[in-house]
Amino acid sequence: MAVETETDTGFGEVSRLRGVVFEYVSLGASVVGLIALAALLIYVFVDAFGLATASPEWLLTYFLTLVVPYVGFCLYSVGDRAFTRKVALALGGGLVVTAVGFTAIETLVGTIPRLTWQLAYLFLVATPTVASATFVASQERVGTVGFGLLGRLVGGAALGCAVAILFIVIDRPLWFLVYTFAVLPAAGVAAYGRRMGYEWATVTAVVVGLLGLLVATLTRPILGVYPADGLIYLWTLGVPLAAGAAGVVWLREESRKTVAAVGGSTLLAAAAGMLLGSSALPAGSGVIVVGATVAATAVYLADVVDADTGREGLLLPVVLAVGALAGAAVVQTVGITTPEMWLTPAYVTSAPSNTAANAGLYPAIVGSIIIIAIVAVLSFVLGVGAAVFLEEYAADTGLVGRLTRLIQINIANLAAVPSVVYGLLGLGLFANLLGFGFGTAVTIALTLSLLILPITVISAQEAVRSVPDELRQGSYAMGATRWQTIKNVVLPEAMPGMLTGTILALGRAIGETAPLIMVGAATTVFSAPDSILSRFSAMPMQIYAWANYPQAEFRYGVVAAGVVTLLIVLLAMNGTAIIIRNRMERDH
């Protein structure tokens, strides 16, 4: 590789030319994809929020009321003059460079469609600068507190919405009975038994739960009168949520007053949520959404208020809310034209329509979330089960060993089978043969689970294999049985890896369209499904259908808004899973 040439020093010189060329070629290779994706995302965002039609005044107003205060908060959190200067230089210098550069390209090369220099500044300079300021600020105490609170608010609301959506397809009176007769008594027995140190606590709890389940299913057709949905939510979700929040604070050994405050405020908020009207979600869902948001923030606030430093970080959500309101007020009073946005609250809460202005994604969002929840549970359970069996139980030698190797090779091959083929399988097996119906949640979820099963199995196997053998040996040498070793040593150690594999696979499942078409999922449904056996659509199906509409508003605005929604749901899902995984890793 290296060529040596004589020089005066006598040591000679070793050429690194090829190495340097290789380094930059590989850098280029990794950047090409990212740049292409970034360009695509910029255009999708521009379309979804109608930014191409945004007036410079509108952009300036919100830049001043939202971005500047936010960056100010970050800079205050960092509290370093050098960093402030750097950010100011980036924002100011970037303004000049983008304006000049953009104009130069437009005059010399040609116009750039649907972008202005202000938008270019927003995406190429403002966004990265804000992102890096956020990152630096999040390392400091004030920033951590602020972003933590923001995260709890957004995360709690998102989680609440997701749970509320899952409850759409659940028969609420049955859930009320099951919770009252099975879940609550079983949990009580388990907690009491564990506290008193009874050996059979878990088994007793399971028996009590099963009996309760039987009672609930038997009484469901007999009983005619049930509480209103809102009360059911309050009793089955609001109360346990408040108890859970209070319990978390209790475990941190804080004062009784704090515990009572957290639990009480959560319960009050959940009750207040009942009054909250909702056009999209069934009545009473406000209990879950408001309750979850308040529970998450109350627990967090109890923690922050207890600590002495960084309390001013709690102002971050206030800064943002005031900024948004101020911006809206200025726009209204001065009379600045607002851009025609496609991704609006109405878009995510209303049904599809033949006119682009009224189009909504709500039924498809609900469909996707319910489907993905079923897929997540199914593929994780099946994938982990298969992986543990193949790695820990199946013998390496003899007939069983040969059979295992055969299965192994086939699983690897299954991962490469095109998704249309899985669609065909789902159509034949689940829709026709087993009679789960065409385009129902069960059929779609089972098909998608099969589709991603090979990926989850392979990644879970990888995770199980990466558990050091010394740990297994250590456990066996302590006189642990195989099951005890798997439960106490292998699974906890492999869990983060297994979750990572499942998250990646779910990302694929949520975006699949071809198998959905094959099993007869509807391209468009006009109301949210109310049972897992009703007709479902999913976000990619709806987006695909819109993309074929003749009107340009659909192809540009509505589709882009759908893509952004899909990405946001995907990111929220992955984010939640990653947070859970990281917490597991840390606890370990």
Next chain:
Amino acid sequence: MSQNDLTESDSESLITTDVQTNTTAQTASAATTVVETDHLSVYYGDDQALDDVSMAIPEHQVTALIGPSGCGKSTFLRCLNRMNDLIDIARVEGTVTLRGTDIYDDAVDPVALRRKIGMVFQKPNPFPKSIYDNVAYGLRVQDKEVTDERIEDALRGAALWDEVEDQLDQSGLELSGGQQQRLCIARAIAPDPEILLMDEPTSALDPVAASKIEDLIDELVEDYTVVIVTHNMQQAARISDQTAVFLTGGNLVEYDKTDKIFENPDSQRVEDYITGKFG
């Protein structure tokens, strides 16, 4: 406790030592025999790892197994708690008796057997759990009661208590290598086994940590029977009462009191090995 055990099983041991006389190995000591192997051979597939080993391991003494790499001493150790069962291709011939019971008998549950025998490995392998949970692991899987006193006793027994007293809920992986190995010893003695098997417990440690473990072994032997595999001949000479020398091919060449092996071995090959002429 050791006194009681001695008197209880004295009569039994007399019988077993009598049987011993017609085998190739010598009974190294008059103490009670706990574990005895008779014509023990182990094969991994077609490879023979242990060839016809017969020896008797006395109670409350340190028995060291030395020899060059690949001579079968670790295999021998792993036969005593049936860890070789975990290897699909391993095959064991001959008998191993623990207080007169053949542990390879079909009626013997290897898991139950391992609960009587603690094991410490070459590389410290604490579980990625807290120090407390590491020590409690054996008690939990064996359905024994976990009490703070038991945890403290085990950690004191492993000479680790003073160093970790205040950090019991910290991860065991945050300890230094020597501390981790003592944690593994604490983990092994917490369920109070009869025998402690140690597979080169100091070879991954620095000399200071290793000498702490050696001192510890001196104390452990009052309560437990210790069988230790070591690469380090000085270590064997320092800490053991009996020494078994394995040479190539899984042969037990000589087994006797440590003083005799190191001062005046019967076999020329053993003398060459010990004086460093080979191995």
